[in-house]
Amino acid sequence: MSESTRKKVSAGLARRRRKERVFRMTGLLATTVGIVFLVVFFVDLIGKGSSAFRQTFVNLEVNFDAAIVAPDGSVDLQYADFDALARNALRGLFPEVSGRGPLRELNQLLSVGAGYQLRDMLVENPDLLGMTQSVWLPASSNVDMLQKGNIDASIDASLRTISDAQLAWIDALQRTGRLELHWNRAFFTNGDSREPELAGIRGALVGSFYMLLVTLVLALPIGVAAAIYLEEFAPRNRWSDLIEVNINNLAAVPSIVFGLLGLAVFINWAALPRSAPLVGGLVLSLLTLPVIIIASRAAIKAVPPSIRNAALGLGASRMQVVFHHVMPLSLPGMLTGAIIGMSRALGESAPLLMIGMVAFIVDVPAGLSDPATALPVQIYLWADSPERAFAERTSAAIMVLLGFLMLMNLVAVVLRKRMEQKW
Amino acid sequence: MPDRMAKANVTLPEQPSEIGKTVGNIRSANPYIVAENVNVYYGDNHAIRNVSLEIGTKEVIALIGPSGCGKSTFLRCLNRMNDSIESARVTGHITLAGTDICSKELDPVALRARVGIVFQKPNPFPKSIYDNVAYGPRIHGLAANRAELDNIVHTSLERAGLLKEVIDRLDEPGTGLSGGQQQRLCIARTIAVDPEVILMDEPCSALDPIATARIEDLMYELAEDYSIVIVTHSMQQAARVSQRVAYFHLGSLVEVDETNKIFTNPRHRLTEDYITGRIG
Numbered sequence A: 001m002s003e004s005t006r007k008k009v010s011a012g013l014a015r016r017r018r019k020e021r022v023f024r025m026t027g028l029l030a031t032t033v034g035i036v037f038l039v040v041f042f043v044d045l046i047g048k049g050s051s052a053f054r055q056t057f058v059n060l061e062v063n064f065d066a067a068i069v070a071p072d073g074s075v076d077l078q079y080a081d082f083d084a085l086a087r088n089a090l091r092g093l094f095p096e097v098s099g100r101g102p103l104r105e106l107n108q109l110l111s112v113g114a115g116y117q118l119r120d121m122l123v124e125n126p127d128l129l130g131m132t133q134s135v136w137l138p139a140s141s142n143v144d145m146l147q148k149g150n151i152d153a154s155i156d157a158s159l160r161t162i163s164d165a166q167l168a169w170i171d172a173l174q175r176t177g178r179l180e181l182h183w184n185r186a187f188f189t190n191g192d193s194r195e196p197e198l199a200g201i202r203g204a205l206v207g208s209f210y211m212l213l214v215t216l217v218l219a220l221p222i223g224v225a226a227a228i229y230l231e232e233f234a235p236r237n238r239w240s241d242l243i244e245v246n247i248n249n250l251a252a253v254p255s256i257v258f259g260l261l262g263l264a265v266f267i268n269w270a271a272l273p274r275s276a277p278l279v280g281g282l283v284l285s286l287l288t289l290p291v292i293i294i295a296s297r298a299a300i301k302a303v304p305p306s307i308r309n310a311a312l313g314l315g316a317s318r319m320q321v322v323f324h325h326v327m328p329l330s331l332p333g334m335l336t337g338a339i340i341g342m343s344r345a346l347g348e349s350a351p352l353l354m355i356g357m358v359a360f361i362v363d364v365p366a367g368l369s370d371p372a373t374a375l376p377v378q379i380y381l382w383a384d385s386p387e388r389a390f391a392e393r394t395s396a397a398i399m400v401l402l403g404f405l406m407l408m409n410l411v412a413v414v415l416r417k418r419m420e421q422k423w
Numbered sequence B: 001m002p003d004r005m006a007k008a009n010v011t012l013p014e015q016p017s018e019i020g021k022t023v024g025n026i027r028s029a030n031p032y033i034v035a036e037n038v039n040v041y042y043g044d045n046h047a048i049r050n051v052s053l054e055i056g057t058k059e060v061i062a063l064i065g066p067s068g069c070g071k072s073t074f075l076r077c078l079n080r081m082n083d084s085i086e087s088a089r090v091t092g093h094i095t096l097a098g099t100d101i102c103s104k105e106l107d108p109v110a111l112r113a114r115v116g117i118v119f120q121k122p123n124p125f126p127k128s129i130y131d132n133v134a135y136g137p138r139i140h141g142l143a144a145n146r147a148e149l150d151n152i153v154h155t156s157l158e159r160a161g162l163l164k165e166v167i168d169r170l171d172e173p174g175t176g177l178s179g180g181q182q183q184r185l186c187i188a189r190t191i192a193v194d195p196e197v198i199l200m201d202e203p204c205s206a207l208d209p210i211a212t213a214r215i216e217d218l219m220y221e222l223a224e225d226y227s228i229v230i231v232t233h234s235m236q237q238a239a240r241v242s243q244r245v246a247y248f249h250l251g252s253l254v255e256v257d258e259t260n261k262i263f264t265n266p267r268h269r270l271t272e273d274y275i276t277g278r279i280g
Ligand SMILES: Nc1ncnc2c1ncn2[C@@H]1O[C@H](COP(=O)(O)OP(=O)(O)O)[C@@H](O)[C@H]1O
Pocket: B042, B045, B047, B065, B066, B067, B068, B069, B070, B071, B072, B073, B074, B085, B087
């Protein structure tokens, strides 16, 4: 290399290094910004939502008074006033309270769930009738919010949802150790409710589970079969090109369009029930299908032709080539695609709004055609509610949803790593 | 510019008149495969031009020629592997021990059990060594029970000269073997189906000289039982293993003759140019 060439190269070298440094810094900056946003999001979410996993309970000495719940000798589960048992127990702690207004305020400290809990206890153990028992009963959401610091007791009484008298009672309960935050089991065992302290995600979770089940059962085999046909058997011509382009387009169609399609085809035309996980699952299958087909085709394409030739050369039929060699080798890729498609489906809410899964549903669905809602829709519903106590539940439900999404993606990664074929 | 075209035609060796007709002897004393007027087209690309060739029983015939002259394509005609290439179209007449193998009625699956193939790059299945060899017998139902299958696997590995090296790791993946071992595994896999003809497409070009020598030794032994058609880029290899040599050029079969005649006294100028290293 001559002197002048060497000079030119080294002159350029400094510039190249500078460019590289700038590029690296830009990349680092972009990554940092992304991570900061993610951290802020998680801190905010967990800060807001984690309190929903604990719930305020009141400790009361409840007398299962036969005169109230079993006036005719046997317990009247339908019409007996179980709330009265709880009310009487609370009144026993504050005998000085009298008059309709003050008593109503006192009763408002308890959740309507208190009566249900006492009824369930009696159903489980009929011997309790006539006995007195110490029970932790759910407090109303106002008490809960006060306990969690979401209600400012120092502002004017007319501006808060808790009266001064109620504040005093709450104070008294707390001093005697009768008010405590416990693990909020109801959040995981209850369906939706108008009362925030009773609202849980069980119904939405089960609804989402049924839908994903339908999606998996439909979209995975259909998607894999379509991918195998397109890759291994279909002739390459204008038609297959057209199909390919359309599948790719389908993957990019806004999800709400699939909801409209589901409404028109499954509900209006096929007369399937509204709000049912079956229809939701069908719609989500349509949504997931292109993702699975594309991922499966990529996985099939990645199987080296030399393996196909080896099998063909030994006299394997094309079916045998596919099922003995191509399928097993591309299965990890197919499953990864399926899981990614499913996790997308799990997070979808827009198409479900179209098919009526946005209704207020208290009961946990027992089957594919029961009215149900889904986790993201439940989040949407709660986020829309005015009560302060629904805000923490919204965040908590988001945490649960994200937890499931992360779990599914983790499974996809592990699956890929585990079954990856080294050539 | 017709002038320049004409001139180019004179100087270039691929002038059609020069390679249109095969010189030497395409006949075999005891033919097993008879190919007549075979033409292969890939779309508009006329890759094999009117090739006729007889392949003898238990004969080793080497196909030589520059890259892209159609050796692999012709080889694939012999077990219908061109079927899976969508643009490929084959015309002509090929018989295997009297059966027409180009006819639509013939199931290529049955044909490929009779005509095995070994590829350039060793391509064992990502399965165990045992399963690699057992795959063919399994899909064709050649073994009635496990003992018979074991027997087939062992004899095939033995004949491929691999048994000693792998006897105590039959359930390890075939992809974990060395390149030469993998290629012998592929040969074992092919002979496990008990074919009549073995096609080999440059079986040693991805191997080192020692592995190559082992495969060549193997070919001597296999030639006692099978007809072997081998594509090779190595003139030495062709000279060592084959009884006859066929020289292809631009899709035409230029010259076929006994190996020593081709290498000592080629009759066609193109053959001579090739074996003396002037084209290739
Ligand atoms: N799968 C294929 N599709 C299209 N053209 C092919 C294919 N395989 C080979 N060809 C063409 O056929 C001709 C002969 O190729 P090939 O038989 O592979 O030659 P060789 O094995 O002698 O190097 C070449 O022009 C090549 O481009």
